[in-house]
Amino acid sequence: xxxxxxxxxxxxxxxxSHAWRRWAGHIVASSYxxxxxxxxxxxxxxxxxxxxxxxxxxxxxxxxxARLLDLVITRNVLKASVGQVLYTPWCDHAGxxxxxxxxxxxxxxxxxxxxxxxxxxxxxDNAVGLDVDIADVSDSIAALSxxxxxxxxxxxxxxxxxxxxxxxxxxxxxxIPVTVSRTGYTGDLGFExxxxxxxxxxxxxxxxxxxxxxxxxPAGMLALDVARIEAGLMLIDVDYVPARKAFIDSQLSxxxxxxxxxxxxxxxxxxxxRQALAAEKERxxxxxxxxxxxxxxxxxxxxxxxxxxxxxPGAAWRMSVPLYADGEQVGYATSGGWSPLLKKYIALxxxxxxxxxxxxxxxxxxxxxHRRKRAGARVVKKPFFDPPRKRA
Amino acid sequence: xxxxxxxxxGGGHNGLACAAYLARAGRKVLVLERNDRVGGAAMSExxxxxxxxxxxxxxxxxxxxxxxxxxxxxxxxxxxxxLESTLTPLANNDYLAxxxxxxxxxxxxxxxxxxDAEAYDEFGxxxxxxxxxxxxLLSTAPPDPASLDPRELFDLLRLGRYxxxxxxxxxxxxxxxxTMSAADYLDEWFESEALKGTKSASGIIGTLLGPRSPxxxxxxxxxxxxxxxxxxxxxxxxxGGNGSVSAAIAAAAQAHGADIRTGAAVAKVLISGGRATGVxxxxxxxxxxxxxxxxxxxxxTFLGLVGEEHLPEDFVRSIRxxxxxxxxxxxxxxLGELPRFTCMPQPGPHLRGAVSISPSVEYLERAYDDAKYGxxxxxxxxxxxxxxxxxxxxxxxxxxxxxxxxxxxxxxxxGGWSDARREEFGNTVIDTLAQYAPNxxxxxxxxxxxxxxxxxxIVGLSEGNIFQGELTLQQMFFLRPAPAWSRxxxxxxxxxxxxxxxxxxxxxxxxxxxxxxxxxxxxxx
Numbered sequence: 001x002x003x004x005x006x007x008x009x010x011x012x013x014x015x016x017s018h019a020w021r022r023w024a025g026h027i028v029a030s031s032y033x034x035x036x037x038x039x040x041x042x043x044x045x046x047x048x049x050x051x052x053x054x055x056x057x058x059x060x061x062x063x064x065x066a067r068l069l070d071l072v073i074t075r076n077v078l079k080a081s082v083g084q085v086l087y088t089p090w091c092d093h094a095g096x097x098x099x100x101x102x103x104x105x106x107x108x109x110x111x112x113x114x115x116x117x118x119x120x121x122x123x124x125d126n127a128v129g130l131d132v133d134i135a136d137v138s139d140s141i142a143a144l145s146x147x148x149x150x151x152x153x154x155x156x157x158x159x160x161x162x163x164x165x166x167x168x169x170x171x172x173x174x175x176i177p178v179t180v181s182r183t184g185y186t187g188d189l190g191f192e193x194x195x196x197x198x199x200x201x202x203x204x205x206x207x208x209x210x211x212x213x214x215x216x217x218p219a220g221m222l223a224l225d226v227a228r229i230e231a232g233l234m235l236i237d238v239d240y241v242p243a244r245k246a247f248i249d250s251q252l253s254x255x256x257x258x259x260x261x262x263x264x265x266x267x268x269x270x271x272x273x274r275q276a277l278a279a280e281k282e283r284x285x286x287x288x289x290x291x292x293x294x295x296x297x298x299x300x301x302x303x304x305x306x307x308x309x310x311x312x313p314g315a316a317w318r319m320s321v322p323l324y325a326d327g328e329q330v331g332y333a334t335s336g337g338w339s340p341l342l343k344k345y346i347a348l349x350x351x352x353x354x355x356x357x358x359x360x361x362x363x364x365x366x367x368x369x370h371r372r373k374r375a376g377a378r379v380v381k382k383p384f385f386d387p388p389r390k391r392a
Numbered sequence: 393x394x395x396x397x398x399x400x401x402g403g404g405h406n407g408l409a410c411a412a413y414l415a416r417a418g419r420k421v422l423v424l425e426r427n428d429r430v431g432g433a434a435m436s437e438x439x440x441x442x443x444x445x446x447x448x449x450x451x452x453x454x455x456x457x458x459x460x461x462x463x464x465x466x467x468x469x470x471x472x473x474x475l476e477s478t479l480t481p482l483a484n485n486d487y488l489a490x491x492x493x494x495x496x497x498x499x500x501x502x503x504x505x506x507x508d509a510e511a512y513d514e515f516g517x518x519x520x521x522x523x524x525x526x527x528x529l530l531s532t533a534p535p536d537p538a539s540l541d542p543r544e545l546f547d548l549l550r551l552g553r554y555x556x557x558x559x560x561x562x563x564x565x566x567x568x569x570x571t572m573s574a575a576d577y578l579d580e581w582f583e584s585e586a587l588k589g590t591k592s593a594s595g596i597i598g599t600l601l602g603p604r605s606p607x608x609x610x611x612x613x614x615x616x617x618x619x620x621x622x623x624x625x626x627x628x629x630x631x632g633g634n635g636s637v638s639a640a641i642a643a644a645a646q647a648h649g650a651d652i653r654t655g656a657a658v659a660k661v662l663i664s665g666g667r668a669t670g671v672x673x674x675x676x677x678x679x680x681x682x683x684x685x686x687x688x689x690x691x692x693t694f695l696g697l698v699g700e701e702h703l704p705e706d707f708v709r710s711i712r713x714x715x716x717x718x719x720x721x722x723x724x725x726x727l728g729e730l731p732r733f734t735c736m737p738q739p740g741p742h743l744r745g746a747v748s749i750s751p752s753v754e755y756l757e758r759a760y761d762d763a764k765y766g767x768x769x770x771x772x773x774x775x776x777x778x779x780x781x782x783x784x785x786x787x788x789x790x791x792x793x794x795x796x797x798x799x800x801x802x803x804x805x806x807g808g809w810s811d812a813r814r815e816e817f818g819n820t821v822i823d824t825l826a827q828y829a830p831n832x833x834x835x836x837x838x839x840x841x842x843x844x845x846x847x848x849x850i851v852g853l854s855e856g857n858i859f860q861g862e863l864t865l866q867q868m869f870f871l872r873p874a875p876a877w878s879r880x881x882x883x884x885x886x887x888x889x890x891x892x893x894x895x896x897x898x899x900x901x902x903x904x905x906x907x908x909x910x911x912x913x914x915x916x917x
Binding site for chain 2: 001002022025118119120122124136244245247249
């Protein structure tokens, strides 16, 4: 059977839509209400509460904990201070991305790593000869994500300390021991709250209670998907094929091709994939992961030609959609949808050089009344939506 | 009397497939089957009133999808139902289950070893890639590297180019799969004994080899072959039993105009001036055709039906050396109630899949140790399915049929097979299984025990080898069944082979029958 999360007792009672989806072997709500629309708006206007417990979580502890993680991920762990969280990809020896997640330095010799896929074997195999203990705490640690402009006020009303962007600190919320990180997957002001499984329901209740006056609302994966696309955040298995699942080489991606050059620290003397990545940097990546925006007028014209008003996707889509420039295919979009806030049709896309430069004119395939058409689009800067409150 | 272009000797599934393809191409074809029913080892029989069994072969794994499509086997009644899981009961009342759902499977594997759960997907991906690398060898007639025939050279070149095109890491992995033992190969990936035991079992089926014998890793690949053709659940059970496969192919052959004669045992292939000219039956009747195709195994075909006197001496030597060494038997049970496995006593989806008695590699290797010295395994490996769980027509309402494939039961048993030894074999199997399912003995209404000697006697497979010769690397591809004679032709003009003793070999696959027909028609597979 599938697993349920530590919050299932609460989420199941709230899930009026009965729409569930799988996430890492668990069931989680796609939306709680019949439509995800309001849940999306709560992310941007108040505070949305997500159950993110299915994330894989590892505690890495010991004298060589920093060394192990510094070897595995592409960012510099040795220089990370206690209380810092790093978003990072990690690669195989060929410099191709295996997974992406966060590494939080909880103490000098204690880290928590989150991942989308199981990574225990990868960590253990790379820890040979190191003085380090790796524990899979995926099931024993429950996690909630509180995202939106009101998230800070809610947490502070419960006694959480103020936190800067990508910082983490221990806290006690109504007597519940937690760690709170200023992280999230929405591109908004937001926090993730981590606690032992046995405190899960009490934590949920405390947040809902404290959030009531701030418009808190549980939100599901459909709303999250819209927000993360607006935030320009990629999703494993959707926007890229992790190296371990690639059948053919052309399915592999390097961090450079995923717009993660900023997260690759080639100053580090040694880390997995370094040699390949240094060579790739020298060569220059052939692909880039970019944001594109469809031109409304072009879209409207395609629908008008068949006598219809413009139709927009009701939810974010996840599939491969061809992109053209100068008459030939130069890339593909992997997720996209309508941004209810920006009133723009946006997508995340892989484009070959030189068609990935900001402002490049493209065409995206779109099916209008059973016929394949091409709508005008152009490469734009991502994140599509980047409010100052995210970092403030 | 009707004149035939082709006579097919043996109405097993390959002989029938060959006949169907030839008839479809307009040839006048006659199939001669010794028994009073077609199917060979792919047959169903109501052994006990109300209980139908796939008496010999019992699952469908690699039946070529193109055969189902081209011969329209669904229209002729074939429906393959998926076998979705494997349950391995363990001695401590625990179990290892492998489920078709990825998340469910990962969770169960992680219960035994989180590392194995992670490695499992990577292992699957690698074997998928390897299966893809080897596939060109399976679906075409194998070129002989020693041949000077320009067409074969061209094929060889094509194949060489293909292999050269493989990434280096895949070549390395392929080399390992071709040379290592299943146990060693699995040790490189997994730590759970139950998982390694159960996976390695697929490397030993039908051979007198153990999981630690080199070369057995290759057979692991066969499990992944089906995936490449859109058969996502490669293991299945034919509705009505495996006889339905043969019946559907026979019906297709007849629909294309082939004649099938049962109860017609062929005594000899008629040969004149180095050419096959027909056959003579055991009753003395002579039947003429310019092409004769034998679905019998290489030993029966060449040393029996043809006769050494008609064959080159080196070829005869190769055929004599070709290894059969039947190692497996069957126990078919009619059950009054479902077995209750101590590790999972309630009826449930696990009973719709396979149950594998393979708790560890060591268990299997010890089972092999007994057989190596001519004894029945005291604690045998078993692959168990209950077709009545998937297809209620196999047993009366509320009752069940259980098919137990057992290894090892060596053909060359010390002192030879007798009725007493057969019963001893049956008792060993039931005693072993009853340790995992204590109600088994009281649930048994009837039992049928089949030894390799029985398989040879009833089906005609030499030494009772279920694959018409071991699926080991020294007699696969361009060496199956003999060097230079791997492409369905034989040293006798007009005589072809189409059985599992030819490339690509055993399993209810049908590829040999189809490939042989295409070779006879002068077409590429």
